[in-house]
Amino acid sequence: MTQRLEPQQIINNAAYPIDDTNNDARKVVIDQVRRELAEDGCAVIRNFFSTDGLNALLAEATERKPMTYYSPDKLCNVYLNDGDPIFPKDHPINIFLPRSNGFITSDLFDAETNARRLYYWQPLKQFLCECLGKDELHIYEDPVSNMIVNVSKPGQQFNWHFDTNEFTITMLLQAAASGGIFEYIPELRSCDDECYDEVYTVLKGNRTRVRQLELQAGDLQFFLGRFSLHQVTENTGTTDRLLLIMSFSERPGMVGSMARVKTLYGKTTDVHEKNGIRADGLVD
Numbered sequence: 393m394t395q396r397l398e399p400q401q402i403i404n405n406a407a408y409p410i411d412d413t414n415n416d417a418r419k420v421v422i423d424q425v426r427r428e429l430a431e432d433g434c435a436v437i438r439n440f441f442s443t444d445g446l447n448a449l450l451a452e453a454t455e456r457k458p459m460t461y462y463s464p465d466k467l468c469n470v471y472l473n474d475g476d477p478i479f480p481k482d483h484p485i486n487i488f489l490p491r492s493n494g495f496i497t498s499d500l501f502d503a504e505t506n507a508r509r510l511y512y513w514q515p516l517k518q519f520l521c522e523c524l525g526k527d528e529l530h531i532y533e534d535p536v537s538n539m540i541v542n543v544s545k546p547g548q549q550f551n552w553h554f555d556t557n558e559f560t561i562t563m564l565l566q567a568a569a570s571g572g573i574f575e576y577i578p579e580l581r582s583c584d585d586e587c588y589d590e591v592y593t594v595l596k597g598n599r600t601r602v603r604q605l606e607l608q609a610g611d612l613q614f615f616l617g618r619f620s621l622h623q624v625t626e627n628t629g630t631t632d633r634l635l636l637i638m639s640f641s642e643r644p645g646m647v648g649s650m651a652r653v654k655t656l657y658g659k660t661t662d663v664h665e666k667n668g669i670r671a672d673g674l675v676d
């Protein structure tokens with residue numbers, strides 16, 4: 393059993409007093425995140441967790457690692473759809489790249505785990521909401537995928553893609569010893585222009601606009617992945633890369649679709665059968 397910590401002890405409260413809404417340090421970090429998101433579509437809060445907090449979250453994930461679900465390795469295009477025969481074979485929509493990943497699903501973290509109590513801690517949600525400049529955030533209600541750990545084993549990679557959801561919030565618990573680097577190209581496409589030529593050059597190896605983000609264990613990352621092409625490079629080390637993903641939505645009551653949840657996480661619940669509201673997942 394992992395040490396039980398209060399949420400204030402899990403995070404690096406001295407640097408980030410997120411539950412004290414009158415604290416200037418809190419305002420400073422919110423402003424910093426907003427500025428970085430506006431400029432770059434990406435923001436990082438370094439050392440977001442305390443040493444004890446990071447150790448506890450990592451221990452919980454490591455305990456559950458034997459239960460990781462690995463969906464079969466597959467080839468995906470950057471839009472994570474089936475391609476379109478109306479376009480030529482070497483069009484970005486018909487270029488498929490390898491992708492391999494595993495997930496420790498939400499249902500494996502009971503209500504008393506540090507990860508889950510942090511996820512449901514109101515001051516965290518309020519803080520993230522202000523960082524993202526939203527009026528309100530809700531817990532993503534999907535019982536399988538709302539708070540998950542992405543496991544990238546040596547040799548695995550998550551190739552170039554755009555996200556379907558507007559924002560992603562991740563917390564790195566364990567970096568790869570080598571590789572496993574987050575790479576992105578800010579604003580590669582826009583609402584009204586797919587910029588296929590630009591996407592094509594990246595898929596063919598052009599790296600002139602590629603930025604790399606060196607994340608360390610304990611860092612919290614915000615990312616707006618709808619318009620920024622991004623990938624996590626192959627884990628070329630000998631240990632796993634572990635990434636905690638917490639999902640929030642702007643609308644209440646959101647749950648993933650049956651088919652999508654089944655494909656990514658290998659299981660569904662009666663909530664998916666009854667509900668079935670389409671919501672964007674976090675990983676694609």
Ligand SMILES: [Fe+2]
Pocket residue numbers: 553554555617622674675676
């Ligand atoms: Fe993504």
